[in-house]
Amino acid sequence: MDAEVVIVGAGLAGAATAWRLAQRGVDALVVERTRPANAEGSSHGSARIFRLAYDTELYTRLAVTARDGWAELEALHGAPLITWTGALDFGDQREIPAVATCLHRAGQPHEILSAAEAARRWPLIDVRGPALWHAGAGVLDAERAVEAMLGAAQAAGGRLVNDWPVEQIERTGYGFLVRSSVGDTVQARRVVVAAGAWLPTLLPRLPVPRSAFPTFEVRQENAFHFPYRDTPVAESWPTLINMSREIVLYGLPGGRDALHKGQKIAEFNGGKRLTSANQSDGVVDPVNRERVVDFVRRRIPGLIPEPYAETTCLFTNTPTEDFVIDTWDGLTVVSACSGHGAKFMPEIGRVAADLATGAGISPRPFRMFPA
Helix, strand or coil, X not given: CEEEEEEECCCHHHHHHHHHHHHCCCCEEEECCCCCCCCCCCCCCCCXXXXXXXXXXXXXXXXXXXXXXHHHHHHHXXXXXXXXXXXXEECCCCCHHHHHHHHHHCCCCCEEECHHHHHHHCCCCCCCCCXXXXXXXXXXXXXXXXXXXXXXXXXXXXXXXXXXXXXXXXXXXXXXXXXXXXXXXXEXXXXXXXXXXXXXXXXXXXXXXXXXXXXXXXEEEEEEXXXXXXXXXXXXXXXXXXXXXXXXXXXXXXXXXXXXXXEEEEEXXXXXXXXXXXXXXXXXXXXXXXXXXXXXXXXXXXXXXXXXXXXXXXXXXXXXXXXXXXXXXXEEEEECCCCCCHHHHHHHHHHHHHHHHCCCCCCHHHCCCCC
């Protein structure tokens, strides 16, 4: 079983890379540790935030371009993958003028609201200060996005093998030999590693200069679904970003796996630190639960502060929260991490495909290796 390009991992990043490579007629083979978008990783579930609001132009423009990619994928898939809700950003640590500047320079409509105006428009949310609203945001169905990208890749000739955990990647005269934990092998001209939270474990077994990588931190994050007090009406529940001294927290209307009955709320980087993804136990942290419940009780009166569902998810963070997307002598590493990568995936897949085929380079903040 040989391939022109082997992609390690069938989460969002691996699926996006496979789609973009197969579009170009590249023989792409995805090898997945268990199953695509499995619950042990970072790409499961039906609710991730899509938003354009960032305080750096790179990410705002990347999100704008990715939005076109999602529309392209939806057309191929034949069904929506994003539910548009708009987004409300607030909190005494949120750089609202900087966010507004980035949106303006990208030509994206937005409004800066006073606390009184925000309270009038969203009485179910206690904003307590200036806020930024932009309509170009919503809820991305991550699991169906993975399915759609892999489906598009396979329709274009890409291949997928499940239950194939990668143990080692070795350089050969041909290119690379990718070895599984049970000894199966596949040869490839080039390799893309999109292993998510398993990247720190796999990194010592990759034929690349490890000193070039940042220090990765894996966290087992907790997310809680709170029921609406009343039946929601249109535009009453946008996605939320609260960045304040007391807590950094995000919220979004829950997806189909939480029965669309409430708002999904989580503290950003509020979960426990792990040394590797293998330490994940899926157990929700009760201390973190109480912190989030307390915020909902005090600041989101439109929700009943009693979670009806909860889950965990793995974040793989870099110190700067920038992504790692770069290539070294035929091996490309894609770690669209730090808990905010899902929205960018059609564009991240394109950048990874450029790197794997030598057609382009990644944005400078994502590079690790010398040119």
